[in-house]
Amino acid sequence: MHQNVYLPAEFLSKIESILPKHLKMDDFISACQRPLRKSIRVNTLKSSISDFMTLAKAKGWHIEQIPWCKDGFWVDLDEEQTPLGSTAEHLSGLFYIQEASSMIPVSALFSDSTKLQSVLDMAAAPGSKTTQIAALMGNKGVLIANEYSASRVKALHANIERCGIRNTALSNFDGEVFGSWLPEAFDAVLIDAPCSGEGTVRKDDSALKNWSLKSIQSIADTQKKLIESAFHALKPGGTLVYSTCTLSLEENQFVCRHLKDKFADSVEFESLSHLFPGASESVTDEGFLHVFPQVYDSEGFFVAKLKKVASIEKSDSPKTKLGTFPFIKANHKQHTEITHSLKDSLGVTLPDDSTLWLRDRDVWLFPQSLEPFLAKFRFSRMGVKIAESHKNGYRWQHQVATALVTGNEGKIIDISVHEAREWVMGRDIRPEGVLGKGEVIIRYNNGILGLGKWVGSRIKNGLPRELVKDKHVF
Incomplete structure (x- = not known):
């Protein structure tokens, strides 16, 4: 039990004043005191759902599909020997550890099956929703992942790279600039807004240590500026999803109503009551999802889906x-030379939807x-x-392995678990009964670990220093 969670009386x-009539406060408090269930999302850029299910069965994991995300699963496993984040499959980007309710916003963004060519993730770090968006885009089009906190951009980039994403560009600005700098530029915008974090107590028992009504109002003022910016950055006919991991009306319903009040008929609320079986248990009168933790045994969360029905002029640009x-940009000769060299x-x-620079x-x-x-x-x-x-050609980078290898290349070496452990610790390996020459792709258990180069009977390790582990994993 998670009995030490801090829940201020105020x-x-x-919460009691806003809790829907069909829910009980005792159940709310009890849910807050239970640790979260482990949940992961299969990275379909690198693995199929069926392959993951086969893998989970082989490992003895008990999995249950999450209703609102076909790629998401609750996972019950023994982490005493190997934490989920230290498994080979996680390190090679086959899945992402993501809280179940945080998968709802992206599912809502793509719920009408429209192909999105340009998407803005306005508050992206550490990357759970960014990587989910990229997977649903199939690495096509362009995804702008913005993060205001410079210290969090590094983690965002690391997760994007690990998951094999190549259609993304990162920026480091206050989200309020997008409406002015890139007006009506995106097919869709996700704003998972900074919030008071009321829904996160199940993973952080001190999440509400600094909670106050005054701080909520201050945060809500910022959220209103962000949602206005997001709306201006959205093309007419585009989709905006606004979400938070908090429960207060001020940071959720009131922010969406503020946008409606300001732009009137240009804003249309879309109901999420049919997003997944059981969604009606959490839907509000406006069609938003206001998720209390006891309903789906998850974090508390809020998700709203809005349409931009008509263009809005922005006075300041x-x-x-x-x-x-x-x-x-590489010219035709350079492009041809690099392409052939990589293939050889x-x-x-x-990919034919990319260009070399x-x-x-x-x-x-x-x-x-x-x-x-x-x-x-x-x-x-x-x-x-x-x-x-360099003077003799090209030195291929680790990102070739993470973002471009499909698993069908001829120059792949499958290695043992012992060799894989040595590899992630930055050591050269000597695969038994195998000899070769030149550069090779290293694979363990269907996960691509990196690039190496034959030097005699050993493969020289090409793992970037920042990815080298200092102890045994998996």
Whole structure:
């Protein structure tokens, strides 16, 4: 039990005043005192759901599908020997550890099966929803992942890279700038807004340590500015999903009503009552999902889906200073040379919806759909670095393994669990009964671990230093 969770009396009184009539306060408190169930989302860019289910069965994991996400599962397993985050499958990006209710916003964003070519994730770190969006986009189009906190961008990029995402560009701005700098530029916008975190007590027993009614109002003021910016950045006919991991009306329903009050008939609320079986238990009069933790045995959460019915003029459109763009697009000859070299070296084919760009000796892969944004906006990180050039050719980067390898390449070496453990600790390996030459792709249990190079009878380890583990995992 999680009995030490801090629940201020004033907070409980507030919850009691907004709790739907069919729910009970005793059940709410009891749910808050229970640890969360483990949940993961299969990364369909790297693994099929059926392959994951086979894997889970082989490992003795008990899994249960999450109703609102066909890729999501609650997982019951013994983590005493190997924590879920230290498994080979997690390290190679086959799945993402994600709280179940946090999968709802992206499911809502894609619920009408419309293909989205340009998406903005306005508050993206650490990347659970960004990676979920990218998977549903099939790595196509362009996904702008913005994070205001500079210290969290590193974790965001690491998760994007681990999950094999190549259609994403990262930015580091206050979300309020997008409405002015990129007006009506996106098919869809997700704003998982910063909030008071009332719904997170099941994973953090001190989440409400600094809770107060005054702080809620201050946060709500910021949320209203963010949702206005998101609405301006949305194309007419586009979809906006607003979500929080909190329960207060001020940070949820009132923020959405503020947008409706300001832009009237240009804003249309879309009901989520049929998003999944049982959604009606949490739906509000407006069609929003207001999820209390006892209903689905999850975190508390709020999700609203809105449509932009008509264009809205933005009076102020300040221009950002872009500075000198440090990349040059590869010409036809350079593109052909790099493409052939990659195919000859590793058997890897470049996706046809991407373009190659050069920066000094570095070779980068950008999604084609990013190009219209390059003259309008400054990014902190774009695309995938695939190579460094040198006098004898190209030195392929780890991102080739994470983002471009499909598993069908001829130059793949399958290694044992012992060799895999050595590999993630940064050591060279000597696969038994196998010899080769040149560069190779390293795979363990259907997960791609990286690139290596034959040196005699051993494979030289090419794992980036920041990914090397200092102890045995899996």
